[in-house]
Amino acid sequence: MAKVYVALGANLENPSAQLDDACIALKELAESSSFQISPYYGSVPMGEVVQPDYINAVASLETQLSPIELLDALQAIEQQQGRVRLEHWGPRTLDLDMLLYDNVTLTSKRLTLPHYGMKQRSFVLVPLFDLAPELVLPCGTPLRSLITPSLQAELQELDTDH
Template sequence: MHKAFLSLGSNLGDRENNLIQAVEEIEKNADIKITCASCIYETDPVGYIDQDRFLNMAVAVETSLSPLKLLEELQRVEKLLKRTREIHWGPRTIDIDILIFDDLEISLAQLVIPHPRMFERAFVLIPLMDLCRDEDLPTEKLRDYIDKCTDKNGVVMYKKFELGN
């Protein structure tokens, strides 16, 4: 089994329900098991800022899928939840990114692991901290990255998330 960390975000429609539906859809795949979920955070948009605030969270998964097969499955979930790609970093019903997959480093046109901008984004790192145990990810290093993020003041706890709700 492989261990991966995913980031989920939504700022269109019922943002919280979009996250819940995405988690439920991911859990339906017999080759993926969500082992832990972060709290949900409300966050300012980054990049393209003329849009509504996001809800973001992170999940840890165990999977027998390869990185590309996991990406394919996550894109299926995005499509099911009506994700469109009209504006780069623009509004979306759901966005699911693979942040880390085991200790792999991958650089392909369709997939880069670790996620190339994750260490610059508090809206990714703060939820990820919720999942951290030092054996998975070095918490001290994550805190250092968060301290350097310019968007950290725009990340606010929205609500706790319990798997199976």
């Protein structure tokens, strides 16, 4: 059984509902009652593409799926919710990124673990910290050491009932 953390993000077609629907699908991948979801946060988009703000969260779950099997399942959920990959860092109905899979370190054509950009993204670090404040990343860095007041100020926790 592997402990996995997945980042969720959406900024099209009712983003909060997109995340709610993704949570339902992710629960189907989780063993027993292992699924947890952070609060939802509002964040500004990355990159130069003009687009609406995002709603982000992080989920944790335990699964028996291999990393690639889980990646396939995450991409299937994205496609079921209308994900179309038109431009890098462009708007999307749903984005699911595998952040961590136990302490596995992996670099392949399809998947990099831990997620290559997670240490630089407030919309990943803050909700991940909500779920696992004592987490130590595979590189040995305590998650707590990456959380700063300015990082937390970049996000707005949303009042949602999920």
